[in-house]
Amino acid sequence: MAITDTPRLRTPLKTSIATVSISGEFPEKLAAIAKAGFSGVEIFENDFLTYDASPREVARMAADHGLAITLFQPFRDFEGMPEPHRSRAFERAERKFEVMGELGTDLMLICSNVSPVSLGGIDRAAADFHALGDLARRHGVRVGYEALAWGRHINDHRDAWEIVRRADHSHIGIILDSFHTLSRKIDPNSIRAIPGDKIFIVQLADAPLFDMDLLYWSRHFRNMPGEGDLPVIDFMRAVAATGYTGPLSLEIFNDQFRGGSAKAIAEDGHRSLVNLMDRVARLEPDIRIEAPAMPDRVVARGIEFVEFTTSTEEKPVLEALLGTLGFARTGRHRNRDVDLFTQGDIRIVLNTDTDGETFAGASYSVHGTNAYAFGLKVDDAQNALVRATALDAAAFSEPRKPGETAVPAIRGVGHGVVYLLDDSEDLAGIWQREFLPVDPTVAGQSALLQHVDHIAQTTQYEEMLTWMLFYSSIFAIRRAPMVDVVDPGGLVRSQALESEGEGRFRVTMNGADNRKTFAGKFLAEGFGTSIQHIAFATDDIFATAVRLAANGFQALPISRNYYDDLEARFGLEPDFSDALRAASILYDRDERGEYFQIYSRTFGEGFFFEIVERRGDYAGYGAMNAPFRIAAQRRLARPAGMPRR
Ligand SMILES: O=C(O)c1ccc(O)c(O)c1
Numbered sequence: 001m002a003i004t005d006t007p008r009l010r011t012p013l014k015t016s017i018a019t020v021s022i023s024g025e026f027p028e029k030l031a032a033i034a035k036a037g038f039s040g041v042e043i044f045e046n047d048f049l050t051y052d053a054s055p056r057e058v059a060r061m062a063a064d065h066g067l068a069i070t071l072f073q074p075f076r077d078f079e080g081m082p083e084p085h086r087s088r089a090f091e092r093a094e095r096k097f098e099v100m101g102e103l104g105t106d107l108m109l110i111c112s113n114v115s116p117v118s119l120g121g122i123d124r125a126a127a128d129f130h131a132l133g134d135l136a137r138r139h140g141v142r143v144g145y146e147a148l149a150w151g152r153h154i155n156d157h158r159d160a161w162e163i164v165r166r167a168d169h170s171h172i173g174i175i176l177d178s179f180h181t182l183s184r185k186i187d188p189n190s191i192r193a194i195p196g197d198k199i200f201i202v203q204l205a206d207a208p209l210f211d212m213d214l215l216y217w218s219r220h221f222r223n224m225p226g227e228g229d230l231p232v233i234d235f236m237r238a239v240a241a242t243g244y245t246g247p248l249s250l251e252i253f254n255d256q257f258r259g260g261s262a263k264a265i266a267e268d269g270h271r272s273l274v275n276l277m278d279r280v281a282r283l284e285p286d287i288r289i290e291a292p293a294m295p296d297r298v299v300a301r302g303i304e305f306v307e308f309t310t311s312t313e314e315k316p317v318l319e320a321l322l323g324t325l326g327f328a329r330t331g332r333h334r335n336r337d338v339d340l341f342t343q344g345d346i347r348i349v350l351n352t353d354t355d356g357e358t359f360a361g362a363s364y365s366v367h368g369t370n371a372y373a374f375g376l377k378v379d380d381a382q383n384a385l386v387r388a389t390a391l392d393a394a395a396f397s398e399p400r401k402p403g404e405t406a407v408p409a410i411r412g413v414g415h416g417v418v419y420l421l422d423d424s425e426d427l428a429g430i431w432q433r434e435f436l437p438v439d440p441t442v443a444g445q446s447a448l449l450q451h452v453d454h455i456a457q458t459t460q461y462e463e464m465l466t467w468m469l470f471y472s473s474i475f476a477i478r479r480a481p482m483v484d485v486v487d488p489g490g491l492v493r494s495q496a497l498e499s500e501g502e503g504r505f506r507v508t509m510n511g512a513d514n515r516k517t518f519a520g521k522f523l524a525e526g527f528g529t530s531i532q533h534i535a536f537a538t539d540d541i542f543a544t545a546v547r548l549a550a551n552g553f554q555a556l557p558i559s560r561n562y563y564d565d566l567e568a569r570f571g572l573e574p575d576f577s578d579a580l581r582a583a584s585i586l587y588d589r590d591e592r593g594e595y596f597q598i599y600s601r602t603f604g605e606g607f608f609f610e611i612v613e614r615r616g617d618y619a620g621y622g623a624m625n626a627p628f629r630i631a632a633q634r635r636l637a638r639p640a641g642m643p644r645r
C-alpha cells in the first residue's frame, strides 16, 4: 500500500461531543456517540435533568460505552452578582460540584453572565472566580469560563481570558468556543497569547454566514466544522499554537440535527473533527498535533464512468436513449451481463448482472433502474481509499471472478458506490482486459459529447450537509454558493461542489424538502436513489443539436415564453434566440462566460440527461433556467389530456 505522505506519529485525537448535538434520549445519544468513534462526551445539563437516572447511573452508562465525560455544562449567571444573588450562585455551584463528583467528571463550564442584575467589572469577576476556585479545589473539580457572544458584560474570549488571568487560580481556566469567537469576527490569532494549560477545553462549531441575532444564530444554526462558513481552521491553528492538547469537543446547537438521525449526526461530527485536525496538522507542520496519519485530500480529476443497474426489460429503453445521444456500444464484459457504451472520453456501463449477490442486483431490486455507481479518476486510487476510510467512509468490495481487478471503492452517499481509478496499469487497463470489443452498434452518429461535465445527486434537504462533508473531507473540493430553485411543488436547494485546482469533478446536490417537488418525487419513487441527472460536455452545442436531431433524440421542449424573456433579458439577436429555440437550448450568461444546455426527456421516475457547453470561464449550472426545466418536465409528466390541478 503506497501512502505517499510521510506518516506522522501521533497520539490518538481526543474527540468529544456535547449531548445537546445529538437527537434522542441519553442511551441513544451515548450509543451513537460511542459508535461513531468519539472518546468523550459533554453532558449538557438539561439532557441530564430531563432523563430519569441518577448521576451514578449516567456515569456507568458512559463508562460502559467507553466514553469519558469531558465536561458538565452549562452553569449560568455566576460572576459579578450582587448579594444575595452572589451567595446563592456559590451554593448552586457547590450543589453541581457534588453532582459532578457522582458523574465522574472534573470540569464544569460557566458561561458569561447574561443576567440584567449582574454587575460588570473585570476585577469583581476575577475575585468571584478566585473564590470559586478554592471551592472547586475542595471538591476536586475545575471550572472553565466561556465568553458567550451575547454575554451581558463579557462577550469576547480576550476579556474572559483577562478575568481568568487575574483570578490566578489553578482550578480556574478558560473555555474557548469557536462559534462565540468567530461569530463576532474576533481575530482568532488573539488566542495565541493564552497559555495552553489554561485552556481547559475547546468547543468547536461552524455555522453558515447569516446576518442574524447572535443568540438565535448560535442556538439554531450551528453545524459541524467544515459544513459552514466560519474560519474554524484558523481558529484551531491558533489553539494548536498554544500547546493545548485536551479534547476537541463539538457543541452543535441545531434544530435539524436534534431532529435528525443520531447515528448520522454523530458520524458527521467525528468525520468533521478528523478532517479538521488533518487540515490543521498540514498547515502547522512544526506543531505536534494529535491527528490520525492519512494521505492529503485527494484531487478528483473527473468522472471516468457512470454505471447503471437495470433489468433486461428496461435496458433497451435506456440503450435507445443512449443511442440517440450518440453513444455506441463498444464493449461487453467477459464474465458478466455488462455492456460498455462510449463517446469521447465518456463511458456508460449498463449492468444487468443482477442475479446473485451483486450490489447492482440489490440496488436494482430496491431502487429500480438507476445510476448507482460512478468511477472517479484520482492520482492514486489506493491513497484515496486510505484517506476515505480514515474519514470513516466504508470501503466497498465484491467477490471478483478470475481475471477481474478489484477496483478500490467506497460506499458513496445516497445508496451508491464510488470507484476510485488512477493511471496505474492495473486500473487504467481494466477496460481492455475485462471488456471484449464488440462491433460498435450505433443508433446514430456521435453527438460530439466529450466528457462528463457533472452529475447531479438528489437528496433530502436534511442530508445535504452530510453529503457535502463526505465529498469535501475526502476530496480537494470547494463549495459553490447555495442556490434556491423554485419548483411549483416547493423549494429545492442546490449546492454545487467542484474540484479545487485542475480537477474536473463536479457534482451538484439538490436537496428536496418535500416529495411534491420534481426532485422530491424522484427521491420518493426511487426509494432514495440519488443520481438524477448526468450532464455531458460538448464544445459545439449547435453542431451537437444537429447530430442529436438526426439521431432522433427528443429534447425536452422549452416554452416560447422562455425565449421571449431570454431575448429581452440579455438583449439577444433574434436570429440567435431563434436558433436556441429551434433546438430547445437553454442559455445563460454572466461576467465570466456563457452556458448552453439541452435536456433529454425523463426516463423512469424522473432521471434525465443534460448536454452542456461552457464558453469562456462560465462556472455555474444555469440555476436561473432550472424552473423552466422543471416546468417542462412536469408538463410532460402529466398524462396527456389531464387537466392542470
Ligand atoms: O447558548 C447557550 O446558552 C450556550 C451555553 C453553553 C455554551 O457552551 C454555549 O456555547 C452556548
Ligand SMILES: [Mg+2]
Binding pocket: 146, 177, 203, 251
Ligand atoms: Mg460553548
